Amino acid sequence: MELLQLGAKFGIYAVMAAILVFALGVVTFRNLFHCALCLAAALIGTAGIYIALQAEFLAGVQILLYVGGVITLVVFAIMLTEHLAGKTVRQNNAQSLPAIVGLAGFVTALIALILKTPWPVTEAALKAKTSAMGLGEALMGTYVFPFEVISIVLLAALIGTVVIAKKDAPEERP
Amino acid sequence: MIFGAGVFKGMMVTLKNFLTSYYRDRDNGGIFTVQYPEEREKLAENYRNLPFLVYDGAPDQIRCVACGICERECPPKCIHIEMATDAAGKPARKPAVFDIDYSLCMNCGICEEVCPFDSIYMDHTFEITSQAGPRSLIRGKEALARSNDYFRKIRPAMAAAVDQKRKTAEDKKKAAATPPPPQEIK
C-alpha cells in the first residue's frame, strides 16, 4: 500500500512537471497549432491534478469545457486563418523584459500569499463527497443568485452573437 | 402527411429487402449474387469468347484449310498460320502451324464471320488466366481443336445451321459429281 501511495505521489509530480513543460510549449512554439495542442495537454494535466485531489466533478467539467469546448474553438479559429496555420510566428516582442519584471513581482506576491494562508483541513471536508444531488442543491439554493447572473451574461452574449452574425435584409432588387 | 413518415417508409423498404434476402430466390427479390466458382450463370448461346477450330472425326482432321483469310482479317493480328506441305512439297490444304495468341485476341468474332470453311468459331470459355507471362497464352493447333460435338453442345442453334449448310453443300457436290443429264447447249 505504501508503495502504491509513493507511486501515486510520483505520478502527481510527473503530471505537474508535464503541465509545466506543456505550458512552456504554449508560449515558445513557433507554430500556432502546436501551441494549441500543448495548451490542450496542459489543461488535461490540470484535470489529472483535480482527480488526484478527489475533485472528480471539477476534473470532468474541466475537460468538457476547456478541452472539448475552448480548445476546439481555438483550433477552429487557427484553421480558419489559413495563412497562420502553416507559418511560424514569433511569440515575443520588444516588451518581453518589462513583462518578465512585472510577472516576477506578481509571482513573488502570489507565493508570499500562499505561504501565509493557513490551509485548514478538517475531517468533515475530507469526508464530504460531491454528488450530483449536492451540486444541484448548491446551485439552486446557496448559489442561485450568481448562477442566474451568469446565465443572464451568457444569454446576453448569445443574443449579441446572433445580432452580429445576422445579415442585413438584402435590398429589393428592381 | 405525418412528419417523418418518409423516413419510416424508407426504413421499411430496406427491412423488407433484408428479410426477403433470407428466403426468396434471386428472381423474386432475393439475393442475386452467383457464388462464382461453385455456381455459374448459364451463358447465352451467342456468348462469344476466344476462337477455337472445329474438327470432324479425329482431332487432327480440322476443317481449316489454311486459306489465311482470318489471319488477314484479324484486327489485332493474333492469328498466325503456316500452310503444310505434303510429301511432294506441294502445299496441302491444311495448316502446319495455327497459333492464336489469346492475350492479343479481343473477342471480336470477325474470324468466325469471314471463314468460308466453317472451321473457326467463338468458344464459351473464359478461364484462361496464367501467371507465366504473355507468351504462355499462345495456343497451338492441337490446343485449339474442338470436336463438332462440343460445338453442338455449346451453341446448338448455330451448330445445327452450320451442319445443315454443310450437308446441302455436300449434297450439291455429290450431285455435281454424278454427271447431270446432258443438255443441249448452243
Place this chain on the structure above:
Amino acid sequence: MENIGSFIDMIFVTAKAWILALLGQFLPVWIVVLASIVISGVAILCLGPVIMMYLTLLERKVIGRIQNRYGPNRVGIWGLLQPIADGIKMFTKEDIVPANADKLIHLLAPIMTVVPALMIFVVVPFGRQMTAADLNIGFLYFIAVSSITILPIFMASWSSRNKYSLLGGMRTAAQLISYEVPMTLAAVPAIMMSQSLSTNTIVLTQAGSFGLNWFIFTPWGIVGFIVFFLCATAECNRPPFDLPEAESELVAGFHTEYSGMKFALFYMAEYMNAFTLCGIAATLFLGGWQGPFLPSWVWFFGKTLALICIMIWFRGTFPRFRVDHLMAFAWKFLLPLTLVNILLTALWQFTSASAAWLFSIMILAAMLYMLVKLNRVFVPEKRNYVLAD
C-alpha cells in the same frame, strides 16, 4: 435453478474475485490492488478491438443483406475469420506519410483517437457489478472523454496538409460541437430521475418489478432516447451524419492521408465509439443490464447490439444530410425538443401518473407540431437567379 441463474449472472465477477483471492494468498496487498486494475484493464483492452473487428463483419453482412447480396463469406465459415484477414492485410500494408505532413502530429493523431474511445469503456456497466470503475461522475466522465475525440480528428486533418482532410476536419468540428449539446441535454431527464451521475445508479433506478421499469416506457424517455440515439449516430460520424468522411465529396475526410494500421486505428475508434455510445444509450434509457430471466450481461450486450443494428439499418437506408440541414436539425429541432423534454420530466415528477401521461403527450404533440411547422423548408415560388441576368 435460482443458484445457477445467479452464478451465470455473476460469472465474470466471481472469476475476477477468485483470481484476486488466489493472488492474495501469497502476494502483498498492493500487488492485488494493481492486479484488480490490470484484470479490468486487460478485459477492456481485449474487448474493444474484438468488438470493433466483429462489428465490421456484422455491418458488412447486414448492409449486404439489405442490398440483396451476401456479405463476406469466404474466409472461414460465414466469413467469421474475415476481420482477422483484414487485420493481417492492414498490418502488412505500406505506411505512407505525405512529404509535407507534420510527421509527429500525423503519427500521434490515430493513437490519440483510440485512447478516448477505450477510456469510455471504463464507465459502461456491462452487467450487475460489472462496471470497471463505478465513478460517481460516470455520465459526466463519458461526456467529457467523448468531447476529447474532436481533438485527434483535428490533429489528423491539419497535419495531413490536404484540402480534403482540412474540410473534413472543419465539418467534424462543427458537427460534433453541435450534436454534443442536444445529446447531453437529452440525457438530462434520465439523470434527473435517478438523481445521480453514476451509470450504475442510473441502471439500478430502472429496476422495478422484473427489471422492466425502463425509462423508455415514459413519454420523456421515448423522446430523450430518440434524440440521444440520433445524436449518438452523429457523434460517431455514422451515416446519414457521415459528412466528415463523406466518400463521394471528401475522399475520406480527415483520414484521407492515412494508410495501413494508422487507418485501421481510426476505424477501430469509430466502431468502439459506436459500441460505447449504444451502450450508454441502453444504460440511460433501456435499463442497461436490467431485464427478466436472462443474465444481466446478456441483456446489456443484446440491447447494445440491437441499437448497433439500428445504426447499420440507418446506414443502409438513408442518403447523407446536407450540411445546412444537419446544423438546422441539431439547433432548431433537437435542441428545443430536449429543453421541453427536461421541463416535461420535472412535470412528470410532480404530478400523478395518469394526469402526467395526458399532459406529457399533449405538450409533446404540440411541441412537435410547432417545431415541424417552424422548420418547414421555405421554397420560393419564383427563384431569383442573381447571376442569370
